Amino acid sequence: MSTPLDLAAVRAWRDCDPDPETRAELTELLAALPASRAELEERFGGRLAFGTAGLRGRLGAGPRCMNRAVVRQTAAGLGDYLLATCPGAAERGVLIGYDGRHGSREMASDTAGVLAARGIRALLIDRTAPTPLVAFGVVHLGAIAGVMVTASHNPPQDNGFKVYWGNGAQIIPPHDRGIAAAIEADLERLGEAGIGNAAAIPLLEAAEARASGLWETPGDELEAAYLAAVAAAAPPAPARARGGAGGAGAPGEAELVLVYTPLHGVGKRLALRALADAGFSAVRVVAEQAEPDGDFPTLSYPNPEEPGALDLALSLAETVNADLVLANDPDADRLAVVARAADGVLVALDGNQIGILLGDFLLAEAIAGGQAGAHCLVVSSVVSSAMLARVAAAYGAQHESVLTGFKWICNRALEREAEDPELRFIFGYEEALGYSVGTTCRDKDGIGAAVTMARLAERLRQAPDGPLTLLDRLDQLYREHGLHASRQKSMVLPGADGATRIAAMMEALRDSPPATLGGRRVVAINDLLTGTRRRFEDDGNVAGGEERLHFPSSNVLRYELEGGATVTARPSGTEPKIKFYFEVRIDPAGRDLAAVRAEATLELEKLVLAIEGRV
Numbered sequence: 001m002s003t004p005l006d007l008a009a010v011r012a013w014r015d016c017d018p019d020p021e022t023r024a025e026l027t028e029l030l031a032a033l034p035a036s037r038a039e040l041e042e043r044f045g046g047r048l049a050f051g052t053a054g055l056r057g058r059l060g061a062g063p064r065c066m067n068r069a070v071v072r073q074t075a076a077g078l079g080d081y082l083l084a085t086c087p088g089a090a091e092r093g094v095l096i097g098y099d100g101r102h103g104s105r106e107m108a109s110d111t112a113g114v115l116a117a118r119g120i121r122a123l124l125i126d127r128t129a130p131t132p133l134v135a136f137g138v139v140h141l142g143a144i145a146g147v148m149v150t151a152s153h154n155p156p157q158d159n160g161f162k163v164y165w166g167n168g169a170q171i172i173p174p175h176d177r178g179i180a181a182a183i184e185a186d187l188e189r190l191g192e193a194g195i196g197n198a199a200a201i202p203l204l205e206a207a208e209a210r211a212s213g214l215w216e217t218p219g220d221e222l223e224a225a226y227l228a229a230v231a232a233a234a235p236p237a238p239a240r241a242r243g244g245a246g247g248a249g250a251p252g253e254a255e256l257v258l259v260y261t262p263l264h265g266v267g268k269r270l271a272l273r274a275l276a277d278a279g280f281s282a283v284r285v286v287a288e289q290a291e292p293d294g295d296f297p298t299l300s301y302p303n304p305e306e307p308g309a310l311d312l313a314l315s316l317a318e319t320v321n322a323d324l325v326l327a328n329d330p331d332a333d334r335l336a337v338v339a340r341a342a343d344g345v346l347v348a349l350d351g352n353q354i355g356i357l358l359g360d361f362l363l364a365e366a367i368a369g370g371q372a373g374a375h376c377l378v379v380s381s382v383v384s385s386a387m388l389a390r391v392a393a394a395y396g397a398q399h400e401s402v403l404t405g406f407k408w409i410c411n412r413a414l415e416r417e418a419e420d421p422e423l424r425f426i427f428g429y430e431e432a433l434g435y436s437v438g439t440t441c442r443d444k445d446g447i448g449a450a451v452t453m454a455r456l457a458e459r460l461r462q463a464p465d466g467p468l469t470l471l472d473r474l475d476q477l478y479r480e481h482g483l484h485a486s487r488q489k490s491m492v493l494p495g496a497d498g499a500t501r502i503a504a505m506m507e508a509l510r511d512s513p514p515a516t517l518g519g520r521r522v523v524a525i526n527d528l529l530t531g532t533r534r535r536f537e538d539d540g541n542v543a544g545g546e547e548r549l550h551f552p553s554s555n556v557l558r559y560e561l562e563g564g565a566t567v568t569a570r571p572s573g574t575e576p577k578i579k580f581y582f583e584v585r586i587d588p589a590g591r592d593l594a595a596v597r598a599e600a601t602l603e604l605e606k607l608v609l610a611i612e613g614r615v
Contacts, residue, residue: 016199022061050180053170056160069198075114077183093121097134098149100292116209117202130332136441139168153303153329168442170407261286265330304336328446334433335446339470352385355429381430387484410442485600494576518606520561528556
């Protein structure tokens with residue numbers, strides 16, 4: 001909820017802001033009153049909430065934006081929480097990384113200085129780094145926590161502050177709430193609403209902190225260790241390819257040609273090294289998007305899922321006749337894939353298709369390597385395809401569904417492994433292009449996933465019964481488990497008014513649920529906010545009592561429809577949008593897959609139109 005604008009508080013914030021750019025920004029806004037009043041009310045109508053793994057928001061001046069003042073306040077609260085709850089926190093230290101977005105380096109440096117002033121070792125990577133390196137490095141270096149300054153695939157005007165716990169996974173309750181409470185305690189202690197707080201927060205400059213042994217720079221060894229772990233987690237090259245340079249096998253057998261783009265992000269250096277270590281030397285990089293650039297000049301939105309984001313990569317792929325396009329998002333924790341079909345057409349795979357291909361491949365490899373199926377675990381988010389559960393069951397493996405977000409996937413995997421020492425986490429994924437290959441890092445890793453996807457494509461080219469494409473393998477899996485087709489629709493609603501509209505949509509879907517959607521009867525409603533599942537009879541009456549769901553409370557609503565289709569609604573935790581997820585399953589037995597796909601597309605369209613008609 002917004003609070004009335006207090007111009008004295010705005011001036012106090014400006015006068016204590018450590019960043020000359022945001023100080024000047026506020027000065028200009030104050031000079032532009034009354035025309036700028038609405039903008040100032042938006043920036044000072046509350047605080048940027050510490051929520052999903054940390055902070056994420058629009059860059060700018062004021063407590064409701066991402067800026068150096070807010071980051072210093074957040075780092076202070078994080079440091080206080082670590083010192084109060086974690087014995088040895090100061091000695092173990094916090095690993096800090098940053099991406100190529102505007103302000104990332106300065107925010108990371110401020111974080112290091114604030115932690116060092118509290119006596120906590122700051123381990124600041126001295127160059128732009130992909131997010132998976134930080135997640136891996138927390139465990140590798142034995143740090144008590146990690147911080148990654150990034151807004152991942154958000155628009156250029158955003159940035160964020162992602163926090164990892166000492167287990168290498170993103171924070172979950174109670175730590176997220178504990179850190180938020182520590183931040184608030186600091187704000188109350190040093191001034192109403194945190195005004196003036198940033199200037200009062202102790203901070204050691206880099207030279208002083210280094211001299212005190214409180215500021216260290218992880219060297220090349222961290223990157224080398226990460227690359228070694230990626231190589232160890234990836235399945236080996238096919239037998240015929242091991243003796244050839246760059247993955248080439250028998251005489252006359254061409255090597256796999258890859259196109260790679262980091263989308264103006266920070267993935268290129270480590271991704272190319274990881275692919276080269278795996279034997280893939282024929283990698284062409286999209287030159288226009290090769291280096292970090294916080295303006296993302298060739299993109300309207302730096303998300304590989306967005307229409308047009310991969311146009312330059314596709315153009316290069318046609319020029320060099322590439323077999324596969326691999327794209328990381330700007331912090332390299334996500335992977336997009338475009339594969340060449342047998343007829344030569346390039347086909348973009350959606351997040352669920354990539355997840356199914358990788359999950360099936362890694363399960364098959366684990367079992368072929370001697371791991372019992374019952375001791376293999378795969379985990380996916382509740383909005384991802386139900387197909388992974390069917391694939392896992394076919395291998396006799398275990399599958400779990402968790403809340404959206406990799407923090408839930410990896411923390412649950414850690415819990416399960418602790419409960420059963422024989423259990424091995426094989427793979428985790430969420431449909432938004434996030435994949436975790438084993439335990440290299442306890443977060444999504446677009447670099448490790450890229451290596452594994454390239455390896456799968458290489459293996460399929462040398463299949464015993466003749467070469468296959470990734471699309472061929474996907475069709476085989478559809479024949480075995482049913483064709484699962486999915487679609488996502490998002491509505492972007494920024495600002496306080498947008499948040500109100502999103503809340504109203506969820507309330508309406510929850511309190512006045514439809515009896516049918518897209519011509520399919522609603523057979524059950526799963527409400528993760530209340531933790532209940534209600535089933536319905538043919539006449540619409542509730543069938544029996546409510547069932548309890550085993551999820552932490554979350555604002556997610558899922559409709560189960562007859563025929564195995566689902567529609568799920570949830571507000572985004574990192575962007576001002578509400579998301580809807582649709583899935584249908586059709587048994588293709590005895591039918592042409594093209595006809596089945598056409599039917600699935602039609603069924604999905606019916607569901608999308610039905611939801612659009614209600615919201």
